[in-house]
Amino acid sequence: MSSQKSMALPDAAVAPKRQRGRDRVEAILATASDLFSEKGFDAVTMTEIAQRSSTAIGSLYRFFPTKEVLAGVLLQRYGSHVTDGLDAIVAGAGTASARDIAASLVxxxxxxxxxxxxxxxxxxxxxxxxxxxxxxRDAMRERLEKILARGRTTPPADGSTRAIVLLHLLKMAWALALAAPSLRDALEREVEGLIASYLG
Amino acid sequence: MSSQKSMALPDAAVAPKRQRGRDRVEAILATASDLFSEKGFDAVTMTEIAQRSSTAIGSLYRFFPTKEVLAGVLLQRYGSHVTDGLDAIVAGAGTASARDIAASLVxxxxxxxxxxxxxxxxxxxxxxxxxxxxxxRDAMRERLEKILARGRTTPPADGSTRAIVLLHLLKMAWALALAAPSLRDALEREVEGLIASYLG
Amino acid sequence: MSSQKSMALPDAAVAPKRQRGRDRVEAILATASDLFSEKGFDAVTMTEIAQRSSTAIGSLYRFFPTKEVLAGVLLQRYGSHVTDGLDAIVAGAGTASARDIAASLVxxxxxxxxxxxxxxxxxxxxxxxxxxxxxxRDAMRERLEKILARGRTTPPADGSTRAIVLLHLLKMAWALALAAPSLRDALEREVEGLIASYLG
Amino acid sequence: MSSQKSMALPDAAVAPKRQRGRDRVEAILATASDLFSEKGFDAVTMTEIAQRSSTAIGSLYRFFPTKEVLAGVLLQRYGSHVTDGLDAIVAGAGTASARDIAASLVxxxxxxxxxxxxxxxxxxxxxxxxxxxxxxRDAMRERLEKILARGRTTPPADGSTRAIVLLHLLKMAWALALAAPSLRDALEREVEGLIASYLG
DNA sequence: AATGAATGAGCGTTCATTCAT
DNA sequence: TATGAATGAACGCTCATTCAT
Known part of the structure; x- marks a missing residue:
């Protein structure tokens, strides 16, 4: 594969060294983020990302040598948002009610x-x-398990199973928020209740 | 699209008139069903469906003029499975407990x-x-609303919102069952509880 | 790689099942053969092969799933031409003079x-x-070693080295024949003499 | 091509005027030389040359406006190495034996x-x-013809043909030296003998 | 009717070269 | 002048779909 050409070039994103490039990269990431969110990884084309971010296809590939890497960078960049957010919720989970935690998660x-x-x-x-x-995925699961085990001396045996379900509930919350702008708030409230009851 | 050629010819599946053709169609549908289930609509190739069902690509297109139509036929054919199943649950919903209904849904x-x-x-x-x-989607939503409204004289105002959430819970159940064979049963039980509590 | 799509599909050439396809394949192979011969493997593009053989790019890939495979098929198909030819020369090498063998090789x-x-x-x-x-490569080297060892009871210690050189001489003969049509015959005679002296 | 822009600007390398630039150019040439030698002209990318010589791609193009020019400069610069070397061999060719000349060539x-x-x-x-x-090519051919004609009053009629073959033998020597480090010396000796016999 | 060959737009990606700071 | 970002044609390859036998 890529090793044929050059072992030195890692299959990783190249960091831009000038302001112009940094702006480009931001534009690309924002566009890609939106598109991936709208249509999913597979359905999005690199050409589409390039066009929507007004980037020449070659420039896109300068910074992100593969579509995979682009997704990886997004994951890396935003990964801490999720884990930090979950950590904060974990921190307050001891004293909070199920409803509060659900509200925080949503x-x-x-x-x-x-x-x-x-x-x-x-x-x-x-x-x-x-x-x-x-x-x-593991990092999220771990936090979710802690949330589920809050206040208990011994974590429940089915903690990991329940964490998977909870993770799916969060994904569901995401999907519902995207799907119907008009119902958005109502749906959000519903999921919140659902999660609360699952945590209870 | 195909409408370019002739508006008169509907983009619908052609019904085979002989036994041989009917078998072919069955094989195709079964294969397509499996593949769509495994990898999702987009990731499945018409060629792949043809090969796995030992059908010539030309024959596949004879019966199903587009990939869309193929999915449509599956939806049509199996749609009643869902609606019938839901209808049965609706029928018994008056007297059943939330737990029972949840079990039925799962x-x-x-x-x-x-x-x-x-x-x-x-x-x-x-x-x-x-x-x-x-x-x-509407048909399912309608049934789910009825299930949610069971036993009540006036249906709740947020019935449709709740039905959407419930529909997502069913999709979640589907996804979880596919994902982790080893955890399958445990996850199923979890979702069942979750749904029960949502119905309660 | 290709295994992502389907383990069943080997990365090998697909044999055409109809006359039309067989003709196509022949046309493609002939064109590819000419182009590879003219410009070398890397410099030839699949598009070029398709165009020169009046084949749609998709059709080309139907029969030869990668450029590599196309080259492989040529190698496989024509490999025996070389080895058979060399075998014939080996067979007569015992009694033939160096000049005769050189003439045969050229x-x-x-x-x-x-x-x-x-x-x-x-x-x-x-x-x-x-x-x-x-x-x-090994098959050729083996035959060339036999040719070099003809008539001797014990093969010379440097047989394999000499076989490499002889192989390069054959490649040289090929290159010279392509390069200068006008000098072709004269060059051929020269190389023949050269090879004869190397065999002597 | 570049001629599209301006006929006035020759497609030639720009000579750097400061020490720093001269060093850059040296580094580029050395790197390019290595790479071309390793992988051949086509397989080497300008980006690769830039990276391996720690040169910005823009700087590379400042000195060498096209890849072609870069190769041209290498040819120009090292052309005299070959011709001078051949001249020296020509000078001594009158009295030297075929073996000696072959040794000199190799x-x-x-x-x-x-x-x-x-x-x-x-x-x-x-x-x-x-x-x-x-x-x-002509310059080399000319010298090789002289070597082939050494000691004769009238140059042989087929001198130019033989020079072509001899040139190919030198290229062969180059290729063999690169290919198999372990066999290098043995192969070199073989080619030397081969050339000697061709000169004899 | 059944089959497999043909088609071509489109995809992810590369790379020589030019532009702007 | 030096640098790295920008550009876009071209490449190897895929796949839904149509054609011809």
């Missing part, structure tokens, strides 16, 4: 969307390479 | 999977044309 | 060119995969 | 390789423009 999802943190939609794209996705 | 999803009824994974493939998807 | 190269057997130009294209090239 | 090839004089690999890159290649 609020987190809403914030992620405002910040274009596409983590949730990209997290289980199946692509070879890059252990990042798994790492992020 | 059981329905499980059954759909064994019958290769790909309805859930295909229901929101975004493709132009074909109002079928919307119709099916 | 004649073989000429024949290969008339038959468009691109073996010589393709034999050391460096591509991952496909042990065919190595096998062919 | 020695010259070896020296060229240590000096990174990529002349031989680049000499018949087929690119439009630049008569330099032809000139160099």
């Amino acid at each position: 609020g987190l999802v809403r914030d992620l969307q405002t910040e274009r943190s596409v983590v949730l939609p990209l997290i289980d794209v199946q692509n070879d390479g890059i252990a990042l996705r798994q790492a992020l | 059981g329905l999803v499980r059954d759909l999977q064994t019958e290769r009824s790909v309805v859930l994974p295909l229901i929101d493939v975004q493709n132009d044309g074909i109002a079928l998807r919307q119709a099916l | 004649g073989l190269v000429r024949d290969l060119q008339t038959e468009r057997s691109v073996v010589l130009p393709l034999i050391d294209v460096q591509n991952d995969g496909i042990a065919l090239r190595q096998a062919l | 020695g010259l090839v070896r020296d060229l390789q240590t000096e990174r004089s990529v002349v031989l690999p680049l000499i018949d890159v087929q690119n439009d423009g630049i008569a330099l290649r032809q000139a160099l």
